[in-house]
Amino acid sequence: MNVSAETSSSLPDAPEPQVATDPASSSATAAEKVEPPVTFAGTPRRLLADQKAIWTSPLHLRPSDAIWLAPLGATTGLLIGSDQHTMNSLIQINANDRSKFNTFSNAGVVALGAAPAAMYLWSLFNDAPQAHETGLLTAEALADSLAVSEVGKFISLRDRPLVNNAKGDFFNSSPSASGFPSNHATAAWAMASVIGDEYPGWITRTAVYGLATGVSVSRVLAEQHFPSDVLIGSATGWLIGHYVYRAHHNFSLNPFDSKAMPDDFGVPRTHKTQQAQGSSQPVPVAHHPPRLFSEDDDPDSIGSTNVPMDSWVYPALERLAAMGFIPGQSVSIRPWTRQECLRQLRVAEDQIDMEQYNSPRLVSEARRLMADLHNEFEIEPNYYESLSLESVYARYGTIAGPALADSFHFGQTWWNDFGRPLGRGGSAIAGYSIRANYGRLFFYDRQELQQSPGNPAESLAINQLINVLDRLPNFGDPTIQPIPERSAYTRQRPIELYAGVAFEGNALSLGKQEIYWGPTTMGPLAFSSNAEPTYNLRLVSTRPHPIPFLPSLGTYRFDIVLGKLSGHSYPARPWFNGQKLDFNFGDNLEMSFTRWSIFWGVGHPITLHTFKNNVFSFNSTGDISTGNGGSGGYGDRADPGDRKSNFDFSYRLPFLRRAVTLYADAYSDDDPSPIDAPRRAAWSPGIYFARLPFLPHMDLRVEAVSSQGLVNDFGGQHFFINNQYLDGNTNKGFLLGNAVGRDGRAIEGRTGYWFSARTKVELGYRQNKGGIQFLPGGSTITDGFLNGSYAFNQHWQAQVFTQYERFLIPSYMSGSRHNVSGWLQVTWTPELHLHR
The missing domain is CATH 2.40.160.130 (Capsule assembly protein Wzi)
Structure with a gap:
């Protein structure tokens, strides 16, 4: 794989970080490759370069970019098609709660911006080059992403959910009222991406990405944006923030990097080395910064989707376990991921190899099952x-x-x-x-x-019977309407x-x-x-x-x-x-x-209080005024x-x-x-x-x-x-x-x-x-x-x-x-x- 394929988007690649390999190397050559330091004065130059790279990035798309473009495009299309149903049927929030979610989204964006701003101010009075860079690059990513988002809103002119029964029509609103994509989501994810790349520990990333997710979700719950608005805004912000970091980060500040894994992920590597002056020990030559991910074939470091429950894989693995070849198999929580199915297959292989006393017929039957499983999962761990x-x-x-x-x-x-x-009749899928x-x-x-x-209409007699079967008259249950x-x-x-x-x-x-x-x-x-x-x-x-x-x-x-x-x-x-x-x-x-x-x-009511009562209370009846469970009839708001x-x-x-x-x-x-x-x-x-x-x-x-x-x-x-x-x-x-x-x-x-x-x-x-x-x-x-x-x-x-x-x-x-x-x-x- 060439170096350009390692980036996570089609945006141009960042210059490779420089690692000193030979003191006698030409300083002129090194100077040509080193990215200029990130300074406040250089911000306009970087912004212009960023905008050029962003708007020309479609010209640099590669077939391998379908890895992320295809799922993103498919999901966006599905969300646009279901946006009206989602907002009218699934999202039912009163005006007071909508206001609270709107306030939370505003506060989340401010919080994400306040952290790097404070770091930048701190760096002005202290020797903190990474904090200085974080503040400048976060602001740069914010400006880049909002510029792109505003152009998208001007082109799409999409109505917001509270307009026209949440139809979400495109080319119908004014530019100032357009909702596609979401500025809040774009800004939150652009800033979170830079902060998460600068400080890629799990605590930092959990905090910033969790807050960015909260901002995105709250924009939907506040009924300010459709889910598709938020998805495109989030993706735009993340990609631009990631690009800004990759293009301008000084990799000598810390050992962290966000590069993707190379093609030979999961295969033992041999690093290029050279002899250091005055030493017989080889010194590694870094062609790119060290990665946070393990270089071992570690299934915990690779995302894995579930095997559908109607797959032939489950009966095969369950039968192997019942024959004693997968001890400790967990069947109570399913579906299993593909990585988990592969782990069980490897356990079965080990059991067959270790237990020489197995009967030949038993081993033969197990290997018949394992042959198809091998074909299904043989390439599972190989690709990042x-x-x-x-x-x-x-x-x-x-x-x-x-x-x-x-x-x-x-x-x-x-x-x-x-x-x-x-x-009754024919059906097709x-x-x-x-x-x-x-x-x-x-x-x-x-x-x-x-x-x-x-289906035929439900008869009056059947509807009357269902009302008897399902309703408790003493509780004021509503009349169940017939199915048309x-x-x-x-x-x-x-x-x-x-x-x-x-x-x-x-x-x-x-x-x-x-x-x-x-x-x-x-x-x-x-x-x-x-x-x-x-x-x-x-x-x-x-x-x-x-x-x-x-x-x-x-x-x-x-x-x-x-x-x-x-x-x-x-x-x-x-x-x-x-x-x-x-x-x-x-x-x-x-x-x-x-x-x-x-x-x-x-x-x-959908509140934290009712959630707490549901999870922790053991009381189903009682005085409705206590809030610990209602004794009222159907619709009791205090029912846990x-x-x-x-x-x-x-x-x-x-x-x-x-x-x-x-x-x-x-x-x-x-x-x-x-x-x-x-x-x-x-x-x-x-x-x-x-x-x-x-x-x-x-x-x-x-x-x-x-x-x-x-x-x-x-x-x-x-x-x-x-x-x-x-x-x-x-x-x-x-x-x-x-x-x-x-x-x-x-x-x-x-x-x-x-x-x-x-x-x-x-x-x-x-x-x-x-x-x-x-x-x-x-x-x-x-x-x-x-x-x-x-x-x-x-x-x-x-x-x-x-x-x-x-x-x-x-x-x-x-x-x-x-x-x-x-x-x-x-x-x-x-x-x-x-x-x-």
């Missing part, structure tokens, strides 16, 4: 910067006969399908996924075009769209991303792949960490989430927060504990939220550790943990046989689930619903967790024959029975299904699903009904990469 087209796929399916599409009340014909459209990383930063985008057959008819339609939908940063085996990410909390395949009771992924802010440990002070005891992982639910009406726009802590004790036992809650929403808890475990049985795994998931409403009151909890046990006697290529999994209670049938208003949150544990109409529904019991068994990790055939049976305490006459749903996947080669795979379903739900449809359904999907994984 990369952009990959991960997959392109198309699916066509049909349901012949009446379909069930409401597991919250009656049932669901297709489950664990990311909340895709479901109804076309989608793609891309992933990118830049050092510790990562980005993922999976988009689909979905065609749905639509919707004809066939086509929609574009992001399945996952997120970005984040990796650090120390953890990741902080923001966007639409999957949460899967539990060991079951039929679906965990808290969060599964049954509903469309939620928009959330997530802090998760991406790999196991040794337990502090007792590392020999085992490892732990954690997952902390704050997100927003969609498709709710009673009340609209609720939020959720969740915390999960997972432990692996030794090689064979995993246990995890979960606490999560639905809270906020229309009619419930709908708190829930989970417990799950996975255990490889003694004497059968290479064949049998026992596991269970438990869920409780308004109890600190299901194990405190197991009889009031919903349970989902399961057992997995990784190999069958005399049939080494076959496996068997049997799972059961009950939301009726272990001893008594609690009816349909005990789990997954609350008198304040009538839409309960759903996202866009689909249950977040297991599709068993309310007051139901289900059992599912599936057995598969593995030709390889990507080619297998699976046969399954499922029966779901609903209790008479919920639906009049109860319900019975029986499914027989066949799953198959075939890998034509490394890049092409076909998947087929077919199912026969019979259901008897007297309160929904008279008599016994049945349907036949199926779908065919073809996936192309092209391995098209741009990297450096």
Whole structure:
């Protein structure tokens, strides 16, 4: 890779810093290369040079710049298309709070400017050259970025969110009122970029980038800008600030640098050396300043995206673990990152090499699985910067006969399908996924075009029944309106769209991303792949960490989430927060504990006080005036939220550790943990046989689930619903967790024959029975299904699903009904990469 490819943007490269290598070198040559010192008097000259470089930078674009341009362009386009929906449906802030957020954004910009200004003043009276440079370069980056931002506003003339119902029309406003891009975001990120590059310690960067992020977010919450305005402003500021630092920084002031990794990242290096005068010891010759990043193949220093939950990778790795080759595997917190999947693969390789007493058949079966995993992850750790087209796929399916599409009340014909459209007739999907990383930063985008057959209007009788099932009249619950008819339609939908940063085996990410909390395949009771992924802010440990002070005891992982639910009406726009802590004790036992809650929403104030009450209070009722929980009816502003808890475990049985795994998931409403009151909890046990006697290529999994209670049938208003949150544990109409529904019991068994990790055939049976305490006459749903996947080669795979379903739900449809359904999907994984 040439030197110019090391910059993070297409802006011209900064001059290389000079490191003395030979006292006898020509001073004239050195003088030609040394950047003039940063002085106040030289600011006009530098500003003119900066503006020339910035406005001519598009002429210097290279194909490798698509690594960051493609994700930025795609995200900007998606945000512009969804800006009106975001501001009208997701951002509902009163005038007083908007004023507070506006004040915070102003104060944040002032604070970011005050720090380098103070440093500059300090340098005038003290010998502090780095502080002096920081003050001048920060001001220079601020001026450069605001000049570019003002030109952008003058060209775009975009309306602001409070104008014309947040349509965000371009070429419609006056130049002074134009909102694209955001000046606040541009200024904040330009200053933060310079400060962060001058002082690149994690504390400094966390502070300045955190404050810049706060400024950006507050501009949206203050309804002064759309998300796309803020994104472009932030990117513009960061790029210009980074360029100003790279172009004018005196690298002899400190050993820090922000250069990207070279092409041979992860490969052992040999440094150029020369003999120093009077010494036989070689002296390193620095062609550029030392980097902050490790030169070792360290997965913690590279951002890594998650493997989608419908990938063939999960069954393959779980089967390897069940055969004893991945001890201490953590299945309760998923999805896994690609780096974590690679780590597990390497553990399996080590186990096979170390344990010579393994049976040849067992090793042969494991290597069949590992061959495809090798092909998938072989280049994973090699690139510091990369952009990959991960997959392109198309699916066509049909349901012949009446379909069930409401597991919250009656049932669901297709489950664990990311909340895709479901109804009688034909449906089609076309989608793609891309992933990118830049050092510790990562980005993922999976988009689909979905065609749905639509749905008939909800009958008056069914609507009346739902009002009986969901409402508690004594609490003043609102009347639930019927679902209108919707004809066939086509929609574009992001399945996952997120970005984040990796650090120390953890990741902080923001966007639409999957949460899967539990060991079951039929679906965990808290969060599964049954509903469309939620928009959330997530802090998760991406790999196991040794337990502090007792590392020999085992490892732990954690997952902390704050997100927003969609498709709710009673009340609209609720939020959720969740915390999960997972432990692996030794090689064979995993246990995890979960606490999560639905809270906020229309009619419930969004404040730190209500957040504190939700997380730390154990009181659900009481005097509303105390603020510790309300005893009022629906819409009680002091209600602390709908708190829930989970417990799950996975255990490889003694004497059968290479064949049998026992596991269970438990869920409780308004109890600190299901194990405190197991009889009031919903349970989902399961057992997995990784190999069958005399049939080494076959496996068997049997799972059961009950939301009726272990001893008594609690009816349909005990789990997954609350008198304040009538839409309960759903996202866009689909249950977040297991599709068993309310007051139901289900059992599912599936057995598969593995030709390889990507080619297998699976046969399954499922029966779901609903209790008479919920639906009049109860319900019975029986499914027989066949799953198959075939890998034509490394890049092409076909998947087929077919199912026969019979259901008897007297309160929904008279008599016994049945349907036949199926779908065919073809996936192309092209391995098209741009990297450096």
